[in-house]
Amino acid sequence: MADPLFTLQAMPAIAARLALRGFDPATMLRTAGLPESQLEAEVTAPLSRLTAFMDAAAAKLEDPILGITLADTLDPSAFGFTAFASRAAPTVRLGLRTLSDLAALINPIGLFTLHERSPTATLEYVVAGSDRGLGCHLNEHTLWLVARYAKDALAGGFPLERAWVLHHRDALGIAALEARLECSVEFGAPSVGFSFASALLDARPRGADEQLFEFLTAQARGLLDARTSDVIAAVMRAIELRIADPQLGISKIAKVLALSPRSVQR
Structure with missing residues (x-):
């Protein structure tokens, strides 16, 4: 199976937490085959190495939901035009569609798909050629990043009806994840995603700005075209x-x- 490149924006936050607990993040990076020079920046590396590093960090920090903990610390600016354009969209629907269209600017190996149904809509994330997606912690990290930013964008919040992930968890991990997401979670599913009331698709986010949305989307598409080539x-x-x-x-x-x-x- 191919081992594609993946970019993790949360490396500085992980390194800081490890150091505070008395662990040497540089040594852990070397052990996982990752570049030590990326301790204070986002890191791009083969997915299997990042997955191994996340598993080791979660064990050291005794944090069974490390991916979600880290997602809570990341500002949308870490994701550039994709996040800015999505947050400026005039509706949740357009915001999620924009995320789907521009997600390759963050990581090209995954695909977000919005399924519009009534009364429940779903957002699904898949990684081509991988039966584990991004691995336990990065699957949850990706899921919660989107859900968290959606919750922050709407005055009334963005309650999840249910969520699902590809990986499996022990009882402790299941309880911790469901408590954090505030919904039931299906494990061993064919993809990563969540469902929500389809009425939220027409909601107007706090940061909605039509002109800014059009400008940012155009800029992002230009970057995407350049990156593709x-x-x-x-x-x-x-x-x-x-x-x-x-x-x-x-x-x-x-x-x-x-x-x-x-x-x-x-």
């Missing part, structure tokens, strides 16, 4: 991440990028 930069990043591997070759670079060797050669 910049294959060389992605290849160089993969090379940098694997440079210490004595068996580095086209096939390994292709695996990191989730591409075929022929596509990388082109």
